[in-house]
Amino acid sequence: MPELSTMHSPDGWDFLAHAGELARRGEAFALATVVWRQGPSSGKQGCRAIITAEGELRGWIGGACAEPTVIREAQQALVEGTPRLLLLGSPEQFGAAVPEGMTVVPISCQSEGALEVYIEPVRPVPHLVVVGRSPMAHTLVELAGSLGWHAQLVGHTELDVVIERSFVVVATQGHHDEESVERALAARPAYVGLVGSRRRGASVLGYLADRGVAADELDRVQVPAGLDLGSVSHREIAVAILAELVRIRAARGVPPGPACAAEPDSATTVDPVCGMTVAVDDPVAFEGREYSFCCASCRVAFLRDPGAYAKKESRC
Structure with missing residues (x-):
């Protein structure tokens, strides 16, 4: 039976509670x-x-070589919205046996070990707030x-639930x-x-303009909400509104929360000692170039003979 672990984390299972909290806040x-x-x-x-999209890690997946790679790949998975399977180790360990679709990332510092890590982005579901108690409002909530x-x-007094990624439909x-x-x-x-x-919408927006609501804010209000289907039943109106929201979400995306707005840091380079892709951090200058490292041992090895490693990198 394969060796399994349920507590390889400084926080035990607490990171799952952290996941629940992120989901409640609407963060990816x-x-x-x-x-x-x-x-x-x-x-x-x-x-x-x-x-998280900012690169905060909670839990445990490996040591100093594996962790930065997993963080970087996780951030990219969040941006793209697609899962990925990584093989972390020396490419020679896998040869031609790497299945199609897997990504091999070299991590050869001080170890001949290897890891296979599955990364799954978790993006919050769309958040719809319907204001009102009409049959159409109930139908819209059920459909969504x-x-x-x-x-x-x-x-109308309960709009404190609205957040930046919300769709709000006023059906009062x-x-x-x-x-x-x-x-x-x-x-x-x-x-x-x-x-x-449209006539009712013009009246509402005109009133708000007189109250000092900025024009660019009022321009954001869609009146009437939903695809224009003419005179239809309340159920069809609910379908038309939901169809419009689905179209908007597919066309331009809806911010899934503050965390997902961040792009992964593109400032990366190759560790000249082990060949691993690393973030540019506290670089060492040598002959007009700067070199960053995945861990202290690679940094020390480079400083012992920087010319040898710099020459090796220049041949790649």
């Missing part, structure tokens, strides 16, 4: 799992870690829920329309739509 993260190892390696099968969206039905049907739209705009959500006729 990646889950990294060690699915295979070849000793010696500090990472064990079953080790897991959570990595069937897509796996986080959909909430709230009153003449009851507190102006107040609802103004409160929604104050939260700077990804979308604000008002259910109603």
Whole structure:
């Protein structure tokens, strides 16, 4: 039976609670799992870690060589929204046996061990806030829920649930329309739509303009909300609104939260000692070039004979 580990983390299973907290806040993260190892390696099968878009790691997947690589690949997976399977070790360890679709990343510092790490991006589901209590509002929430969206039905005084990645649909049907739209705009959500006729929308936006709401803010309000299907039933109106939201999300994307806005740091270089791709950090200057290292041992080895390693890199 393969060796499994459930507690290879300084925090035990606490990192899962951290994942739950990130999800509640609407922040994206990646889950990294060690699915295979070849000793010696500090990472064990079953080790897991959570990595945020800023590069914060919670949990355990391996030592100084594996960790920066996993963090970098996790950040890229979050940007692209696709999972990936990494083989961390010397390419010679795998030869032609590497399955298609896997990525081999060299990590040869002080070890002949190897790891296989699966990285899965976890991006928060769309957040829909429907303001109002009409049959259409209830139908819209039910439809969005069937897509796996986080959909909430709230009153005009309950808009504190709105966050930057939210879709907000105001369907109060003449009851507190102006107040609802103004409160929604104050939260700077990804979308604000008002259910109603163009004439009613013009009246609401005109009132808010007179109250001092900025024109660029009012321009963000979609009136009427949803695809224009003409005179249809309340169920069809709900479908038209949801279709518009799906189209918007697919066309331009909706910010999944503050964490996912970050791009992975593109400032990387190759460690001249082990050949590993590393972040540019505390570089050593030699003959007009700067060199960064994955760990202290590679740095010390370079400083002992920088000319040899610099020459080796120049031939690559």
